[in-house]
Amino acid sequence: QMTLVESGGGLVQAGGSLRLSCAASGRTFSSSAMGWFRQAPGKEREFVAAITWISGSTYYADSVKGRFAISRVNAQSTVYLQMNSLKPEDTAVYYCAARYGGSSRYHRDYAYWGQGTQVTVSS
Numbered sequence: 001q002m003t004l005v006e007s008g009g010g011l012v013q014a015g016g017s018l019r020l021s022c023a024a025s026g027r028t029f030s031s032s033a034m035g036w037f038r039q040a041p042g043k044e045r046e047f048v049a050a051i052t053w054i055s056g057s058t059y060y061a062d063s064v065k066g067r068f069a070i071s072r073v074n075a076q077s078t079v080y081l082q083m084n085s086l087k088p089e090d091t092a093v094y095y096c097a098a099r100y101g102g103s104s105r106y107h108r109d110y111a112y113w114g115q116g117t118q119v120t121v122s123s
Contacts, residue, residue, distance in 0.1 A: 002026040002112040004096045009117030012086055016121070020081040022096030022114060033103040034079045035110060036070060038092035038119075048094070049081060050103035059103050064090075086121045094119050 008020040022034065035050035049070040050059045058070050069082040079096060094117050097110035104110070 002032075002098050004098060004112055004114035006094065006096045006114040006117040009094060009119045011120045011122065014086060014088055014121055014123050016086050017082070017084045018086065018119060019083070020094055020096075020117060020119075022079040022081075024077045024079070024096075024098060032098055032100050034070075034072065035097045035099075035103065035105075035107075036079075036081045036094060037097060037107050037110075038090075038094045039116075040092040043092075045095070045107050047105040047107070050105065051079065052103050057103065059105065061105075083119070086119075088121045088123045090119060091121050092119060093117065 003025045005023045012018055033050055033052045036048040037045050038048050039045040047061050048064055049068055051070045051072055067085045072079045096114040098112040099110045
């Protein structure tokens with residue numbers, strides 16, 4: 001069992017930056033992967049980024065590649081999502097997710113979810 005708590009959302013102007021944090025607790029994460037997903041009103045939940053805990057391998061959606069960076073600090077059991085050059089279309093509720101096994105772009109593969117944090121980018 002894992003518990004995930006996100007923080008760091010807020011309101012920012014287009015072109016600005018935000019850093020989201022996801023603090024994990026519970027069972028060991030040594031064989032897990034962590035992902036960030038987002039969901040805008042009236043839209044499906046979509047993949048943003050993922051990281052494999054042990055190797056640190058990262059994966060990104062094309063829409064955020066080059067602007068967002070996912071990272072983790074093992075000692076803190078925390079995953080971060082650094083978001084730069086934000087656009088109004090990045091506005092959504094952002095969710096942290098975890099699964100045992102390799103990284104995945106599919107939200108159905110993740111068993112554990114945080115409560116979500118709102119990111120709003122104004123034009």
